[in-house]
Amino acid sequence: MANEDAVRATNDDAAQCKRFAVERGYWEDPYISLLTTKGQARHAPEINRGYYARVSAMRTCIQRFIKLTDCKCQIINLGAGFDTTYWLLKDQQLSPKNYVEVDFAMVTSRKCHQIRRNEMLLKSIAGEDGEVKMSKTEIHATDYHLVSANLRSLEEVKGKLTESGIDTALPTLFVTECVLVYVDTESTNKVLKWIADSFPVALFLNYEQVNMTDRFGQVMIDNLKTRDCVLMGVEACTSMDSQKHRFTSQGWQGADGMDMSQIYKCLPDIHRIEHIEFMDEKELLDQLLSHYCIVWAWKDPHDLGLCDMTFT
Numbered sequence: 174m175a176n177e178d179a180v181r182a183t184n185d186d187a188a189q190c191k192r193f194a195v196e197r198g199y200w201e202d203p204y205i206s207l208l209t210t211k212g213q214a215r216h217a218p219e220i221n222r223g224y225y226a227r228v229s230a231m232r233t234c235i236q237r238f239i240k241l242t243d244c245k246c247q248i249i250n251l252g253a254g255f256d257t258t259y260w261l262l263k264d265q266q267l268s269p270k271n272y273v274e275v276d277f278a279m280v281t282s283r284k285c286h287q288i289r290r291n292e293m294l295l296k297s298i299a300g301e302d303g304e305v306k307m308s309k310t311e312i313h314a315t316d317y318h319l320v321s322a323n324l325r326s327l328e329e330v331k332g333k334l335t336e337s338g339i340d341t342a343l344p345t346l347f348v349t350e351c352v353l354v355y356v357d358t359e360s361t362n363k364v365l366k367w368i369a370d371s372f373p374v375a376l377f378l379n380y381e382q383v384n385m386t387d388r389f390g391q392v393m394i395d396n397l398k399t400r401d402c403v404l405m406g407v408e409a410c411t412s413m414d415s416q417k418h419r420f421t422s423q424g425w426q427g428a429d430g431m432d433m434s435q436i437y438k439c440l441p442d443i444h445r446i447e448h449i450e451f452m453d454e455k456e457l458l459d460q461l462l463s464h465y466c467i468v469w470a471w472k473d474p475h476d477l478g479l480c481d482m483t484f485t
């Protein structure tokens with residue numbers, strides 16, 4: 174139980190870091206401050222730049238998928254935490270037909286609470302027909318569903334996705350951002366295999382740790398352990414090969430990826446964000462970026478181009 178509490182708390186860390194970087198001007202997100210309270214901590218420039226790279230690269234991939242499918246698609250974010258992508262896509266008129274967010278009930282209940290009390294968040298969800306069904310931990314609206322499930326139980330996940338009106342015939346994007354590393358490999362494999370077996374056209378975007386067998390990786394594992402947070406899925410984060418293999422071994426057509434130090438160099442807005450704050454620890458940023466990656470895996474029988482990813 175202590176581990177689950179600690180895993181859930183990683184959402185607060187991520188949301189606070191994102192809010193801080195947004196307030197410093199790294200990227201725009203009018204919604205993150207509606208879902209979090211203002212934290213006390215100041216974050217170092219390398220952390221802010223790392224989060225900028227993470228958010229910017231993930232946004233690029235998600236928007237690309239939606240454009241490739243002409244919005245005739247659905248998005249399922251597993252371990253979504255306080256992610257704000259649904260609202261940002263609405264503002265850009267890039268909404269998929271259906272958007273589902275899954276997390277532990279203790280996280281979804283807090284998100285439900287914030288959505289309920291914020292007109293700006295609620296308005297987008299309600300849409301034109303205004304129909305929104307809300308319980309303490311879940312929301313079901315026309316094109317938005319926030320549901321509670323433990324990713325370690327495939328049956329629970331399947332049930333909640335069915336309740337959310339998922340259509341397996343639609344091109345589907347699955348997103349996991351810093352999530353699978355907290356889930357044991359066996360449970361993750363079951364989820365990945367079920368998706369590969371059930372969704373004929375699918376893209377999976379996974380942002381998380383890589384190159385975790387060196388000293389830096391060990392320090393990260395030890396630090397988290399002191400906070401009772403065990404990285405149960407770290408085995409797949411050994412290398413880029415192990416990250417890709419976990420998809421291809423579970424029936425995906427192909428998988429590719431880049432570590433964040435490669436992706437960082439391709440991002441279009443780097444010149445601007447490097448002028449926001451002075452940073453003298455350049456090696457620290459390089460080290461940090463080389464321990465995270467984005468891996469994408471696809472099932473693309475009609476050659477939509479799901480395998481080609483560019484970050485520029």
Ligand SMILES: C[S@@+](CC[C@H](N)C(=O)[O-])C[C@H]1O[C@@H](n2cnc3c(N)ncnc32)[C@H](O)[C@@H]1O
Pocket residue numbers: 180181182183184187188251252253254255256275276277280322323324325349350351352355356
């Ligand atoms: C580091 S946070 C990332 C949140 C969000 N994806 C982001 O990047 O801002 C990890 C999230 O995964 C969720 N999570 C981890 N293990 C999970 C599980 N077994 N079932 C459901 N959610 C899980 C946590 O509750 C948390 O919200």
